[in-house]
Amino acid sequence: FACPPHRGTTTSSHYSSTNMRLKLPITCFILQIILIILFGVLVQYDEDTDAKKHHHGNHSKTKPDIENDFYYRYPSFQDVHVMIFVGFGFLMTFLQRYGFSSVGFNFLIAAFSLQWATLMQGFFHGLHEGKIHIGVESMINADFCTGSVLISFGAVLGKTSPVQLLFMAVFEVTLFAVNEYILLTHLGTRDAGGSMTIHTFGAYFGLMVTRILYRPNLDKSKHKNCSVYHSDLFAMIGTLYLWMFWPSFNSAITEHGDPQHRTAMNTYYSLAACTLSTYAMSSLTAHDGKLDMVHIQNAALAGGVAAGTAGEMMLTPFGSMIVGFLAGIISVLGYKYLTPILENKLKIQDTCGIHNLHGMPGVLGAIVGAVTASLASKEVYGEGLEKVFPEVAGGHRTASYQGGVQAISLAVTLGMALFGGLIVGFILKLPIFGAPRDTTCFEDSLYWEVRKPQSHFxxxxxxxxxxxxxxxxxxxxxxxxxxxxx
Amino acid sequence: FACPPHRGTTTSSHYSSTNMRLKLPITCFILQIILIILFGVLVQYDEDTDAKKHHHGNHSKTKPDIENDFYYRYPSFQDVHVMIFVGFGFLMTFLQRYGFSSVGFNFLIAAFSLQWATLMQGFFHGLHEGKIHIGVESMINADFCTGSVLISFGAVLGKTSPVQLLFMAVFEVTLFAVNEYILLTHLGTRDAGGSMTIHTFGAYFGLMVTRILYRPNLDKSKHKNCSVYHSDLFAMIGTLYLWMFWPSFNSAITEHGDPQHRTAMNTYYSLAACTLSTYAMSSLTAHDGKLDMVHIQNAALAGGVAAGTAGEMMLTPFGSMIVGFLAGIISVLGYKYLTPILENKLKIQDTCGIHNLHGMPGVLGAIVGAVTASLASKEVYGEGLEKVFPEVAGGHRTASYQGGVQAISLAVTLGMALFGGLIVGFILKLPIFGAPRDTTCFEDSLYWEVRKPQSHFxxxxxxxxxxxxxxxxxxxxxxxxxxxxx
Amino acid sequence: FACPPHRGTTTSSHYSSTNMRLKLPITCFILQIILIILFGVLVQYDEDTDAKKHHHGNHSKTKPDIENDFYYRYPSFQDVHVMIFVGFGFLMTFLQRYGFSSVGFNFLIAAFSLQWATLMQGFFHGLHEGKIHIGVESMINADFCTGSVLISFGAVLGKTSPVQLLFMAVFEVTLFAVNEYILLTHLGTRDAGGSMTIHTFGAYFGLMVTRILYRPNLDKSKHKNCSVYHSDLFAMIGTLYLWMFWPSFNSAITEHGDPQHRTAMNTYYSLAACTLSTYAMSSLTAHDGKLDMVHIQNAALAGGVAAGTAGEMMLTPFGSMIVGFLAGIISVLGYKYLTPILENKLKIQDTCGIHNLHGMPGVLGAIVGAVTASLASKEVYGEGLEKVFPEVAGGHRTASYQGGVQAISLAVTLGMALFGGLIVGFILKLPIFGAPRDTTCFEDSLYWEVRKPQSHFxxxxxxxxxxxxxxxxxxxxxxxxxxxxx
The missing domain is CATH 1.20.5 (Single alpha-helices involved in coiled-coils or other helix-helix interfaces)
Known part of the structure; x- marks a missing residue:
């Protein structure tokens, strides 16, 4: 049965530049073959995963290795995985005619970034006898790095071809790994949930890319840059999965024991408080008091972003709730008042409003983390200080020095993101990647076979x-x- | 880009009473600020979560605390969390024009109830040196209490403003905590999955509230109180997540070991049997044998409700399947024959049919629990008796006395729910909460910016x-x- | 409120044959009552689940049994459970007017198959003093068997009544259990993720059934055998959950420790590589380079199928990625070129293209497994050889003999599936099951109350x-x- 594809007025088969028939397959094949070769040369199972190296063998073969990292991290890994593919993927389906691309390109660049991040992060985390050892923690870290790419995707959503997105991912993953390496390894920064490394980096990188890719005539497709009723419901699937699993996200690679539990709990209360302030602000800033789905879908998540750095610290539920409360307010205000300014004055066309969901809350999270770190003391953390601030517990740093390092890390991240986004933006501007025309932005049928809509009528x-x-x-x-x- | 909001004939900007611009922000802000203050004064991390108090320290810092409650409860917690936000939220999206409110108000009142329940349940569970200690178990319990509020939401769905719902949650959470305290702490009732505390309480509370809020002219908006094709598919997302994770729900706070496994398994088989009887009854009661989505979405879940009390007991898979089988039959019959009677004779307008999904199956579950408890014996439970019926194992009670306590608990719960619903119903009837008019029930555009629908046409x-x-x-x-x- | 059902031209209340009012209830009730009786006679809790038998008792009652299988398997079980109900259920909602049946019949036959598989697999796995002992592993195995039935459902989707599907499940579950018994118990085949037992068996069984049920005039309903925009988005929910949780699926019943971790990781990288080759091939094989949702929804999953057998072996990430890469290519080519041939020449009407998603990738997985097994050695696996190839480690077999056994197992599976499908196909062809007419295939309103569509207009x-x-x-x-x- 041949379902007739819809060839409306928006198809572009006559625009050779946006035809993906060679560009996309060649890009995918070359990238994947390079990945396979590099994995063949460089990658090995880690101790917990390799049949030979695995010697915790005082348990019988049918008994679980009860101290094995994998068992304790795997459920969190799956929660993070759901956030990356369903969370980010469906959050971006709010556009009326861009659902295939939102979910589908999210899927594609996530599947690529996961593999590429394994290599890049493994390289910077250090080789073992010339090999990258991978296990459940590397899988979580790769998902984290992918999250950062998907945040940037949100800024350019609807205005970029899949080939552009893949190239953006190539560069962004690399820069992410460099920035992460500088922060976590060199500076000794604490950032378990990635307020800086993931959210601030991904947001400002993406904002700079979309600034460089500025389209003065984007209003030619503005009637498609809107949601419809059902697309907003699909987007709520994404929102809820991000919201529910954010405690797993922030705690996924914290130290076992109390830091992990504390992080999950702090994030949970930050999100809950953020949700109420989001609803309040959404209603308050509307002239008729009506709630705006854009705010609910996005700003209600800002509490998770803002708890990313300080989540593992002794922030207390009280402190977490204050942070979340403020994050929700800032985020809604950003959507309402700052996004139009960014667009009209600074020429930053931020489709998903990532500046409000990831940018400002990420910076807030970094600042909260710096302040909380500078207040750390043996009195508050007891023996647990070593798990959260090993440098401070070991006497190599004072708490306020650690706080200063946290603040510097934010500056480094912002610099890396903006400078990286600048370079990558200009690369993506080359007219070889099949970017959509101004009139065909936010339109699935440019890159997807869209069946002729058969309404009930x-x-x-x-x-x-x-x-x-x-x-x-x-x-x-x-x-x-x-x-x-x- | 300004997406033009849809201002059809149903907008109500000229009805000052339903304008939420001040009511909702003020309510949210005041509630959240009170929560933050009370958390600051009263709440502390528990031992597993606090950096200082955490002294299981015979493990190195990178090894998991293998006996820590958190690791074993956290996956169940996340399953329950998904049920609360995605399960309940999407189950109620079946209405054609009320999807934003179903998911969105569910989200709002759940985020509030989680925090408020932490305080109320913590207070009744007992303070430690003036403080409420929170951890993974308190997070699960807060989700449970929230579930009860969301059940009640199902009865009044489409007929209440978000401010009414928040106030309902304030009172219902409090009463829930009192009832739970009486049952679990004072009477020594066993109710791990909450057939009584969660489902019976939430259902009859909600039914009484909707009785008090009776609208004689609700048929003015009856054409909106229906599903459409896609809204029924969205609702199935909710149904399936509730169905799949109900074993986690019922077993989330049972004792570790065999009780937890048994509860999950009993619930699983009860639900499977319930599904077949639901399909059978749905087809049998239709004049043309056609299945009704309302039954499938709801009645197929009744087996989980009915296994809530006896799930942890030695109900056996055989017994579980009989319980589920009956629950499905009762529930479909309720939708088909009892709901119209409740509405026409008793003036109970039960939007989601919670009486059929939570009310009757909850009472069934309580009765099954009472009978199963009264049959408990050392022969059947062995050493395990202590985990399920500590009072019986300790010799303080006979099994039949425990069964009597279970039955009394049902009566107490029903009394608390009906009396509480009566009072709260009258409070919510005050004309200050911005309730919708009869003509604008079941309509998102009253409280939400709804973009102008842009059909393909x-x-x-x-x-x-x-x-x-x-x-x-x-x-x-x-x-x-x-x-x-x- | 009575929502008026839609009685368009496609309702069939005057076709007595498709009226389910007696057929479906009788079938469901009889099957469920038989299940309840057999469970009552045959089924008992296993040691981990029974209150009495449970004697790991060196832990206090509030501490988890840290070596208990249940805790380590339950999160994987829930992931598999999600794949069965949400994954398979929503993957099949791509048809524009068959969403209720896709999700709903998937739900029904899964709920039945779970129970029936518990009995059949328990019977073949061996009785303990005349009883089948059930626990978390039997629950996972029942989900696996159910998965196989749902694969076959994909071939006949839209062309069968629910009664036909239930009878298909009765026979297929039985044959699945026989085939699994021959392979795993008699031949000592390794097939943890079920490339053979689940995917190859389910696919070729279903293909033979749909061959026997061939409808020469199916093009009378071909205009309904298409997707629409929103139905493709719903299907992506299914795709993503299958994709994300496939690592849990393949590793759910592998040995604890390194085999489980390795399986999850191999599957993860196979899927990632498969996704890129799927996008490449989908674009390459379209005349205008546009991506086809059918490919993305299905072929991107072939990497999980193909890693089903060798996933637990020392396939290495490098090998896994090659396998996934090839699986994606094969699968898209199958959709593009083989499916039309199967339909036109071989009269195999394969609605979901299960031959491309489960058939060919399943065979590929079996071959990869046979080759990888024949290369197993003490040098590569060390002490771990016993966990993966106990027969080889014990000296009872050489690795190449094990490889031969794996190859023979594929042949046995293919034979069982095709022969079984032949017989069952003819049984299902009996004109008593209420199969839809050629004109009413792919149409929900035949078996479901479909509310009159109320478009915004x-x-x-x-x-x-x-x-x-x-x-x-x-x-x-x-x-x-x-x-x-x-």
Whole structure:
């Protein structure tokens, strides 16, 4: 059965530049083959995963290795995995005619970034006898790095081809790994949930890319840059999965024991408080008090971003709730007042408003983390200080020095993101990647076979044939003539 | 880009009473600020979560604390969390024009109830040196209490403002905590999955509230109180997540070891049997044998409710399947025959049919629990008796006494729910909460910015301009004139 | 409130044969009652689940049994459970008018198959003193068997009544258990993720059934055998959950420790590589380079199928990625070129293209497994050899003999599936099961109450009354008369 594809006025088969038939396959194949070769040369199972190296063997073969990292990290890994693919993927389906691309390109660049991040992060985390050792922690870290790429995707959503996105991912993953290496390894920064490394980096990188890719005539497709009723419901699937699993995200690679539990709990209360302030602000800033789905879908998540750095610290539920409360307020205000300014004055066309969900809350999270770190003390953390601030516990640093390092890390991240986004933006501007024209932005049918929409109405019409329409018309005419005096 | 909001005939900007611009922000802000203050004064991390108090320290810092409750409860917690936000949220999206409110108000009142329940349950569970200690178990319990509020939400769905719902949650959470305290702490009732504390309480509380809020002219909006094709599919997302994770729900706070496993397994088989009887009854009670989505979405879950009390007991898979089988039958019969009676005779307008999904199956579950408890014996439970019935194992009670306590607990719960619902119903009836008018029930656009629907048709129409419509009309006219004799 | 059901031209209340009012209830009730009786006679809790038998008792009652299988398997079980109900269920919602049946019949036959598989697999795995002992592993295995039935469902989707599907499940579960018994118990085959037992078996069984049920006039309903925009988005929910949780699926019942971790990781990298080759091939094989949702929804999952057998072996990430890469290519080519041949030449009407997602990738997985097994050695696996190839480690077999056994197992599976499908196909062809007519295939309203679709347009029309339409018409007439010269 051949379902007829929809070839409306928006198809672009005559624009050779946006035809992906060679560009996308060649890009995917080359990238994947390079990945396979590099994995063959460089990558090995880690101790927990390799059949030979695995020697915790005081347990019988049918008993679980009860101290094995994998068992304790795997459920968190799966939660993070759901956030990356369903969370980010569906959050971006809010556009009325861009659902395939939102979910589908999210899927594609995530699948690529996961592999590439394994290599890049493994390289910077250090080789073992020339090899990258991978395990459950590397899988989580790769998902984290992918999250950062998907945040940037949100800024350029609807205005970029899949080939552009893949190249953006190539560069962004690399820079992410460098920035992460500088922060976590060199500076000794604490950033378990990635307020800086993931959110601030991804947001400002993406904002700079979309600035460079500025389209003065984007209003030609502005009627498609809107949601419809069902697309907003699809987007809520993404929102809820991000919201529910954010405690797993922030705690996924914290130290086992109390830091992990504390992080999950702090994030949970930050998100809950953020949700109430988001609803309040959304209603308050509307002239008729009506809630705006854009705020609910996005700003309610800002509490998770803002708890990313300090989540593992002794922030207390009280502190977490204050942070989340403020994050929700800032985020809604950003959507309402700052996004139009960014667009009109600074020429930053931020499709998903990542500046409000990841940018400002990420910076807030970094600042909260710096302040909380500078207040750390043996009195508050006891023996647990070593798990959260090993440098401070070991006497190599004072708490306020650690706080200063945290603040510097934010500056480094912002610099890396903006400078990286600048370079990558210009690369992506090259007219070889098949970017959509201004009139065909936010439109799936440019890159996807979109079946001819068969509404219930048109379906019925087709079934019964043209005579149906005529009957309707006749009926209406008749009514018109007889009832026109009503 | 300004997406034009839809201002159809149903907007209510001229009804000052339903304008939420001040009511909702003020309510949210005051509630959240009170929560933050109370958390600051009263709440502390528990031992597993606090950096200082955490002294299981015979493990190195990178090894998991293998006996820590958190690791074993956290995956269950996340399953329950998904049920609360995605399960309940999407289950209620079945209404054609109330999807934003179903998911969105569910989200709002859940985020509030989680925090408020932490305080209320913590207070009744007992303070430690003036403080409430929170951890993974308190997070699960807060989700449970929230579930009860969301059940009640199902009864009043479409007929209440978000401010009404928040106030309902304030009172219901408090009463829930009191009832739970009486049952679990004072009476020594066993109710791990909450057939009584969660489902019976939430259902009869909600039914009484909707009785008090009875709207004689609700049929003015009855054409919106229906599902459409896609809204039923969204609702199935909710159904399936509730169904799949109900074993985690019922077992989330049971004792570790065999009780937890048994509860999960009993619930699993109860649900499977319930599903088959639901399909059978749905087809049997339709005049043309066609299945009804309302039954599938709801009645197939009744087996989980009915296994809530006895799930942890030695109910056996055989017994579980009988319970689930009956629950499915009762629930479909309720939807088919009892709901219209409740509405027409008792003036109980139960939007989601919570009486059929939570009310009757909850009572069934309580009765099954009472009977199963009264049959408990050392022969059947062995050493395990202590984990399920510590009072019986300790010799303080006979099994039949425990069964009597279970039955009394049901009566107490029903009394608390009905009396509480009565009071709260009258409070919510005060004309200050911005309740919708009879004509604007079940309508998102009252409280939400709803973008102007852009169907594929109207989208094409807009693109090509008005001339398109005229061409169509001309074409139809032409056809009409030439083919009218067909 | 009575929502008027939609009685369009496609309802079939006058076709007595497809009326399910007696057939479906009787089938469900009889099957469920048989299940309850057999469970009552045959089934017992296993040691980990029974209150009495549970004697790991060196832990206090509130501490988890840290070596208990349940805790380590339960999160994987829930992931598999999600794949069965949400993954398979929503993957099949791509059809425009068959979403209720896709999700709903998936739900029904899964709920039945879970119970029946527990009995059949328990029977073949061996009775303990005349009883089947059930626990978390039996629950996972039952989900696996159910997965196989749902694969076959994909081939006959849209062309079968729920009664046919239930009878198909009765026979297929039985044959699945026999085949699994021959392979795993008699031949000592390794197939943890079920490339053979689940995917190859389910696919070729289903293909043979749909061959026997061949409908020469199926093109009468071909206009319904297509997707629409929103149905493709719903299907992506299924795809993503299958993709994300496939690592849990393949590793759910592998040995604890390194085999489980390795399986999850191999599957993860196989899927990632498969996704890139799927996108590449989908674009490459389209004349205008546009991606096809059918490929993305299905072929991107082939990497999980192909890693089903060798996933637990020392396939290495490098090998896994090659396998996934090839699986994606094969699968897209199958959809593009083989499916039309199967349909036109071999009269195999494969609605979901299960031959491309489960058939060929399953065979590929079996071959990869045979080759990888034949290369197993003490040098590579060390002490771990016993966990993966106990027969080889014990000296009872050489590695190449194990490889031969794996190859033979594929042949046995193919034979069982094709022969079983032949017999069952003829049984299902009996004109007593209420199969749909050729004109009413792929149509929910045959078996479901489908509410009258209320589009935004018709909703507005209804609200304002007929006068609205007339006003519109009048306005258009007016425009027509005044602007016709444009």
């Amino acid at each position: 048109s379906y019925a019409e087709k079934k019964i044939g043209t005579s149906f329409s005529i009957t309707v018309l006749f009926y209406k005419q008749f009514l018109w003539k007889t009832n026109i005096s009503d | 109207s989208y094409a129409e807009k693109k090509i301009g008005t001339s398109f419509s005229i061409t169509v009309l001309f074409y139809k006219q032409f056809l009409w004139k030439t083919n009218i004799s067909d | 018709s909703y507005a029309e209804k609200k304002i009354g007929t006068s609205f339409s007339i006003t519109v018409l009048f306005y258009k007439q007016f425009l027509w008369k005044t602007n016709i010269s444009d």
